[in-house]
Amino acid sequence: MTSPIFATFAFQSQPGRFRVVAQRAICGEPLRAAEYLEVHERHHLAHSIPPAATTPLYTLRGTTGHVRYVTRAEQEVLAKAPPVLGRPEATRASLIPIRKTDAWWGLAQDQRRQILEERSRHITIGLGYVPAIARRLYHCRELGEAFDFVTWFEYAPADAPQFAALLAALRATEEWQYVEREVQVDLQRV
Amino acid sequence: MTSPIFATFAFQSQPGRFRVVAQRAICGEPLRAAEYLEVHERHHLAHSIPPAATTPLYTLRGTTGHVRYVTRAEQEVLAKAPPVLGRPEATRASLIPIRKTDAWWGLAQDQRRQILEERSRHITIGLGYVPAIARRLYHCRELGEAFDFVTWFEYAPADAPQFAALLAALRATEEWQYVEREVQVDLQRV
Numbered sequence: 001m002t003s004p005i006f007a008t009f010a011f012q013s014q015p016g017r018f019r020v021v022a023q024r025a026i027c028g029e030p031l032r033a034a035e036y037l038e039v040h041e042r043h044h045l046a047h048s049i050p051p052a053a054t055t056p057l058y059t060l061r062g063t064t065g066h067v068r069y070v071t072r073a074e075q076e077v078l079a080k081a082p083p084v085l086g087r088p089e090a091t092r093a094s095l096i097p098i099r100k101t102d103a104w105w106g107l108a109q110d111q112r113r114q115i116l117e118e119r120s121r122h123i124t125i126g127l128g129y130v131p132a133i134a135r136r137l138y139h140c141r142e143l144g145e146a147f148d149f150v151t152w153f154e155y156a157p158a159d160a161p162q163f164a165a166l167l168a169a170l171r172a173t174e175e176w177q178y179v180e181r182e183v184q185v186d187l188q189r190v
Numbered sequence: 191m192t193s194p195i196f197a198t199f200a201f202q203s204q205p206g207r208f209r210v211v212a213q214r215a216i217c218g219e220p221l222r223a224a225e226y227l228e229v230h231e232r233h234h235l236a237h238s239i240p241p242a243a244t245t246p247l248y249t250l251r252g253t254t255g256h257v258r259y260v261t262r263a264e265q266e267v268l269a270k271a272p273p274v275l276g277r278p279e280a281t282r283a284s285l286i287p288i289r290k291t292d293a294w295w296g297l298a299q300d301q302r303r304q305i306l307e308e309r310s311r312h313i314t315i316g317l318g319y320v321p322a323i324a325r326r327l328y329h330c331r332e333l334g335e336a337f338d339f340v341t342w343f344e345y346a347p348a349d350a351p352q353f354a355a356l357l358a359a360l361r362a363t364e365e366w367q368y369v370e371r372e373v374q375v376d377l378q379r380v
Contacts, residue, residue, distance in 0.1 A: 003292070006334055063332040065295070072298040102193070105255070108262040109303070142253040142332040144196055
């Protein structure tokens with residue numbers, strides 16, 4: 001949990017592990033079109049560059065890490081229902097990069113926590129969709145990327161309606177008023 | 191405040207803006223010896239690499255950003271006494287990279303806040319030394335650097351004892367039990 005993973009999401013025209021099924025801008029600019037996505041995960045950022053054999057059209061990078069808002073009590077609940085990535089039946093995936101406004105980043109820690117959980121129930125909403133919808137959060141604001149976060153979701157085709165419901169619930173929250181760019185890339189495991 | 195600054199601290203043998211006066215490991219491994227330090231600040235990480243004209247012996251990189259623990263009430267106090275970098279009389283500087291333990295990063299947000307401020311008074315202690323000791327925090331855990339943070343301090347020679355007192359106060363706290371590597375590099379503006 002505590003050792004960060006450095007991921008590079010490489011959008012490319014050559015076949016990769018995932019095929020892009022749909023891409024749409026929920027808010028702000030879309031991403032450039034691409035047919036495939038490859039995910040490179042490393043334990044050091046310097047090694048996170050895709051191998052020279054592939055020539056990605058563009059990449060998004062992110063780092064996993066420690067929890068930013070979760071309390072000890074919530075952590076104990078989360079530990080009982082950890083998201084499991086790589087389940088054989090979870091052949092659908094979605095990559096959702098998000099950028100929040102300067103107003104969000106100018107708020108103090110307790111103000112952001114108030115909006116994120118006490119008023120928007122972000123953590124609680126996500127828990128309601130475990131284990132069907134597995135997700136992993138990557139931070140990229142500190143890397144100078146165009147987005148602040150990338151969230152990776154995995155689910156079985158039969159759980160696609162649940163996934164849509166999760167996104168609708170989150171996008172209806174007060175927290176989402178601070179989202180200024182959001183793109184949804186739906187993927188199919190090849 | 192909210193637009194991150196990407197800094198590269200370049201240790202080099204060629205003259206730079208700062209001369210290394212002393213370097214010592216407070217905890218864990220020291221850094222390699224170097225005579226000078228140059229600081230490169232950019233608004234994008236990709237541009238944070240030192241110009242080709244210099245050949246640094248090694249670099250440390252970090253990103254400024256939003257507050258991680260400060261509450262709204264504390265933010266209002268801090269706003270009344272903002273640290274001022276670049277004061278003409280502040281010819282002394284210190285660069286202190288720190289790495290915290292896995293145990294620290296495994297704690298939930300509320301547990302880390304409890305240790306950092308409610309029990310260790312990290313924010314309050316720092317406030318007691320403003321404006322004499324100006325500081326800026328850079329995050330580097332997400333960049334995969336060998337350290338989690340780099341703190342940059344600036345002060346006048348006459349305030350060196352105050353600076354030493356600030357460090358002693360912080361190092362005596364419960365929070366510092368989670369520090370597994372700390373190096374202090376004292377600098378003189380050239």
